[in-house]
Amino acid sequence: MPSPLRKDWQEYRDIxxxxxxxxxxxxxxxxxxxxxxxxxxxxxxxxxxxxxxxDTLVDFLIEQRERGLGPxxxxxxxxxxxxxxxxxxxxxxxxxxxxxxxxxxxxxxxxPFFLGRSAMEELLRxxxxxxxxxxxxxxxxxxxxxGARASEVIGLKMQDVHLEYRYVRCFGKGNKERIVPMAKExxxxxxxxxxxxxxxxxxxxSPSILFLSRTGGPLRRESLWRIVKRCVRKAGVSPRVxxxxxxxxxxxxxxxGGADLRSLQEMLGHVNVQTTQIYTHVDRARLKSIHQKxxxxx
Numbered sequence: 001m002p003s004p005l006r007k008d009w010q011e012y013r014d015i016x017x018x019x020x021x022x023x024x025x026x027x028x029x030x031x032x033x034x035x036x037x038x039x040x041x042x043x044x045x046x047x048x049x050x051x052x053x054x055d056t057l058v059d060f061l062i063e064q065r066e067r068g069l070g071p072x073x074x075x076x077x078x079x080x081x082x083x084x085x086x087x088x089x090x091x092x093x094x095x096x097x098x099x100x101x102x103x104x105x106x107x108x109x110x111x112p113f114f115l116g117r118s119a120m121e122e123l124l125r126x127x128x129x130x131x132x133x134x135x136x137x138x139x140x141x142x143x144x145x146x147g148a149r150a151s152e153v154i155g156l157k158m159q160d161v162h163l164e165y166r167y168v169r170c171f172g173k174g175n176k177e178r179i180v181p182m183a184k185e186x187x188x189x190x191x192x193x194x195x196x197x198x199x200x201x202x203x204x205x206s207p208s209i210l211f212l213s214r215t216g217g218p219l220r221r222e223s224l225w226r227i228v229k230r231c232v233r234k235a236g237v238s239p240r241v242x243x244x245x246x247x248x249x250x251x252x253x254x255x256x257g258g259a260d261l262r263s264l265q266e267m268l269g270h271v272n273v274q275t276t277q278i279y280t281h282v283d284r285a286r287l288k289s290i291h292q293k294x295x296x297x298x
Contacts, residue, residue: 003047009038012087033080036064044150044242045222049093054101055113057081059244062112062278063149068271078102112248112278119237120144120249124185126235132214134197136227138189139211143243145186146170147250147268150243154219156210163187172269180267251279 002010013031040060046052061081065074085099115123124140127133143153152170160169166182190210203216213219219227224243232241251264265276 003042005041005047005049006038008049008088008091008093009034009084012084015087029076030080030083033077034084037077037081037084043221044225049088052085052088052094052098054098055240055242057098057102059242063244065275112252113238113240113245114249114252115237115241115245117253119235120253122235123231123237123241126231131197131200134189134193135201135211136231138186138193138197139224139227140231140246141186141189142168142182143246144250145183146180147247147254148180149247149269150221150224153243154209154211154221154224158208158210161190161210163191170269176269178266178269248279251276255279 013034016027016030037060040063041047041052041056044056046056061074061078064077069077082099082102085094085102086096088094089096089099124137124144127136127140139153142148142156146168148156148168148170149172152172155171156168160171161182162168166184166187168180168182170178170180172178198210198212201212201214201216206212206216207218209218211219213223228241228243228246232239247268251268254264254267255261261273261276261279264279265273268276270276
């Protein structure tokens with residue numbers, strides 16, 4: 001059975017086709033954009049319009065930009081979303097503010113939400129020492145250590161993780177491979193999971209995927225969403241945290257530590273550096289601090 005969200009989308013799609021008088025080209029664009037949006041929401045476990053938040057919309061648009069969509073395509077996608085959101089409001093499914101908040105490009109060009117260092121440490125300490133807890137800790141450490149996307153993390157195979165040399169092979173859009181260094185703590189957490197957690201979860205038919213579900217199969221994207229949300233509640237950090245927040249946190253903390261945008265672009269797997277520039281607020285703040293510290297009249 002289709003989810004309530006998908007039923008609303010199907011109803012809205014029918015309205016577009018019957019009542020709006022759009023050209024076939026425009027209609028195809030709207031349907032493609034909104035179909036992608038609904039697929040994204042379902043992949044992160046959002047099946048009801050009532051659960052859509054502004055952060056969800058922003059994360060979706062940022063992810064599309066990271067996949068290589070240009071400014072014109074993103075602007076069209078935001079327009080498609082506004083129309084759908086207004087329909088959902090007219091049907092009593094969501095508050096009107098969501099459509100209004102997406103009017104300005106600032107809603108999706110804004111500074112990404114990220115965790116401070118102490119909050120990130122609290123989140124990493126939240127899992128227990130059960131097999132599931134060891135897996136969850138390894139997942140959080142891997143995401144924070146590499147900045148990998150949710151789909152890349154759940155797709156990691158055993159042979160993609162090189163603990164001795166502390167790096168992972170991630171496969172992004174178009175199966176494009178990139179090598180990302182991994183922090184010492186992440187390597188320790190993954191090694192502990194492999195030694196004490198994964199053998200408990202593993203079944204004879206389990207694939208070579210690194211992170212296994214409770215039943216010994218591969219994790220799905222919505223499962224990763226639930227894992228992060230469970231750890232967030234236990235740690236008592238901001239409920240706004242999603243898997244993508246850990247990617248933003250990775251990038252922000254690297255820049256705060258002195259990394260340059262080009263290196264960050266390579267580690268995040270961005271097609272061009274313009275996408276990475278959503279983090280330049282950190283770089284500018286760091287440069288200002290350096291100037292004030294070292295300039296004779298700073």
